[in-house]
Amino acid sequence: MKEILVSKKFIFALVVSIMGFVLVVIKETDAETFFKFVELIGGIYVVGNISDKINDTRTDITKLNQKQG
Numbered sequence: 093m094k095e096i097l098v099s100k101k102f103i104f105a106l107v108v109s110i111m112g113f114v115l116v117v118i119k120e121t122d123a124e125t126f127f128k129f130v131e132l133i134g135g136i137y138v139v140g141n142i143s144d145k146i147n148d149t150r151t152d153i154t155k156l157n158q159k160q161g
Contacts, residue, residue, distance in 0.1 A: 105137045 112129045115121045 101137055101140045105133050108133050 109130055112121075112126050112133075116123055116126045
């Protein structure tokens with residue numbers, strides 16, 4: 093759990109979401125725009141996690157192939 097809370101992607105998503113919320117609170121933007129923004133940030137976060145998982149899987153497959161000969 094600690095690894096998730098200190099990951100760069102999570103911190104980025106959290107900080108950017110908070111910044112967007114602050115813009116809504118000070119009435120620099122509206123809630124609809126904020127939710128679109130958070131949806132975009134969430135999508136970037138998910139794509140980053142998927143690409144990391146694919147990379148980890150490729151690394152594991154390479155290690156297995158090297159062990160087998």
